Amino acid sequence: xxxxxxxxxxxxxxxxxxxxxxxxxxxxxxxxxxxxxxxxxxxxxxxxxxxxxxxxxxxxxxxxxxxxxxxxxxxxxxxxxxxxxxxxxxxxxxxxxxxxxxxxxxxxxxxxxxxxxxxxxxxxxxxxxxxxxxxxxxxxxxxxxxxxxxxxxxxxxxxxxxxxxxxxxxxxxxxxxxxxxxxxxxxxxxxxxxxxxxxxxxxxxxxxxxxxxxxxxxxxxxxxxxxxxxxxxxxxxxxxxxxxxxxxxxxxxxxxxxxxxxxxxxxxxxxxxxxxxxxxxxxxxxxxxxxxxxxxxxxxxxxxxxxxxxxxxxxxxxxxxxxxxxxxxxxxxxxxxxxxxxxxxxxxxxxxxxxxxxxxxxxxxxxxxxxxxxxxxxxxxxxxxxxxxxxxxxxxxxxxxxxxxxxxxxxxxxxxxxxxxxxxxxxxxxxxxxxxxxxxxxxxxxxxxxxxxxxxxxxxxxxxxxxxxxxxxxxxxxxxxxxxxxxxxx
Numbered sequence: 001x002x003x004x005x006x007x008x009x010x011x012x013x014x015x016x017x018x019x020x021x022x023x024x025x026x027x028x029x030x031x032x033x034x035x036x037x038x039x040x041x042x043x044x045x046x047x048x049x050x051x052x053x054x055x056x057x058x059x060x061x062x063x064x065x066x067x068x069x070x071x072x073x074x075x076x077x078x079x080x081x082x083x084x085x086x087x088x089x090x091x092x093x094x095x096x097x098x099x100x101x102x103x104x105x106x107x108x109x110x111x112x113x114x115x116x117x118x119x120x121x122x123x124x125x126x127x128x129x130x131x132x133x134x135x136x137x138x139x140x141x142x143x144x145x146x147x148x149x150x151x152x153x154x155x156x157x158x159x160x161x162x163x164x165x166x167x168x169x170x171x172x173x174x175x176x177x178x179x180x181x182x183x184x185x186x187x188x189x190x191x192x193x194x195x196x197x198x199x200x201x202x203x204x205x206x207x208x209x210x211x212x213x214x215x216x217x218x219x220x221x222x223x224x225x226x227x228x229x230x231x232x233x234x235x236x237x238x239x240x241x242x243x244x245x246x247x248x249x250x251x252x253x254x255x256x257x258x259x260x261x262x263x264x265x266x267x268x269x270x271x272x273x274x275x276x277x278x279x280x281x282x283x284x285x286x287x288x289x290x291x292x293x294x295x296x297x298x299x300x301x302x303x304x305x306x307x308x309x310x311x312x313x314x315x316x317x318x319x320x321x322x323x324x325x326x327x328x329x330x331x332x333x334x335x336x337x338x339x340x341x342x343x344x345x346x347x348x349x350x351x352x353x354x355x356x357x358x359x360x361x362x363x364x365x366x367x368x369x370x371x372x373x374x375x376x377x378x379x380x381x382x383x384x385x386x387x388x389x390x391x392x393x394x395x396x397x398x399x400x401x402x403x404x405x406x407x408x409x410x411x412x413x414x415x416x417x418x419x420x421x422x423x424x425x426x427x428x429x430x431x432x433x434x435x436x437x438x439x440x441x442x443x444x445x446x447x448x449x450x451x452x453x454x455x456x457x458x459x460x461x462x463x464x465x466x467x468x469x470x471x472x473x474x475x476x477x478x479x480x481x482x483x484x485x486x487x488x489x490x
Contacts, residue, residue, distance in 0.1 A: 012340075016340065019344050020115070024072045026348060027368045028069075029069075029397075030117065032117060033120040037400070038409060045212040046212030048220050049418060050220075051164045051167065051208070052209060053161065054120070054122040054124075057125070067401065075121070075125070082127045083107060085134075088135050089315055090318045092143055093142060093276040099318060101322050103318070104336070105257050105260055109254050110251065110340075111304070114347045117303070121304075123307060126166040129158045130159070142276060142279075152195060152197065217488075242296075245300070252303055253310060257317070261317045264319060265284065269281065277319070280313070286309070352465075353465060356467070370402070372402065372462065373404075376436075379460065385432045387410055387423070388408065389484070391438070392415045395437075395438055396409050396419045408428075411423070421489065425484060426483040432477060434474060434476060434477075435474065437475075439473050445485075447475065447477055449482075450482055451481060453479070454476070459471055459473055
């Protein structure tokens, strides 16, 4: 087995670390990040879209350093924890060489290099705590004895915190259960009380999210489960969306990193595979399979949903790479490092140039820039409004970040998400609002029915390099007479 190329590997990891820090401060918030920032201003036990851990972290951080791009730093820290946990997991299951190549592949994959969906999301803590929980379980199953009680408690706590980050954490305990049931040497733990104590600890971590859901008609769980469970549809559109989803995964994991990833997964699927490989397959395959097939149930998956499955394919990739020849590894390392640099440069160029760089093509960076704060703040000050009314959650997050934490953001229409709980318009009867809509999006609701009078307040252009990418229509609603109806709320 060839040794781990420690110095070149460390240089590459240092370069990717520096690149991600550059991206954190060089790119603006995307729609999802802006939304999380705006919603976190209303502290709660939990939130509409996800469990509360990432928002609690953001609340504590912004109380110290404000809502700027530095708010991404704790989530960047979680990405480092994920890499360290993957290293420990892979070293326990295979070797130090495999662990080094695992982290190399993880750090050089396009998605985990630039985080195009943003850092301020539930995914960084989800992946970090999932990897820690699976690592602790691997130590129980494949490590030296005498530490099992502490490791079971560590696994339960880590997986509980993963669940407090995002509901997709359910794939880890389901995968673990599948492995324990199908690998005979592991079945002895089914009659031991310690796994059940760990499960109880994990469930206790979910208490805030469960309490919030119970108080609000289980609306968050209904929303998330409804995205996966719809009518079965075997048609051309579903097939096209499956193909497009696979294309997005090729781009996100990058074609050259897919070689070891898919090779490692294929080896784990073969008959008579090593139990350590099967252990990881049980963690990777369920999420990857479900999200790939989701268009058959009428739901188009979002690219980053797959990451909870890909996460556990990286140790398999590291093990596969560690068995290649030194000549292959030298070529692979140099090519992958060079291509990672190209991907990062193109990404930053795309963020900066926007429509200029992607003329006639779909712009994958279309959301990674900040909206004009001064124009929106001046319009709000001129309006004499006491709050802002927006037509959907994406617009609310953007406008909320631009206007700052002192301006209440209320919602109308059928897709308010967390704004339905963060701002109760019924408490603002008699107040005036600055109404902001996106041009050409249609009307989510007829705002004239909610106010005594509505008057125009101009437009604001949004874009990069002097190119208008979106136009916002502004109106002033005088004296709110009734709260806009919403599909859910407090």
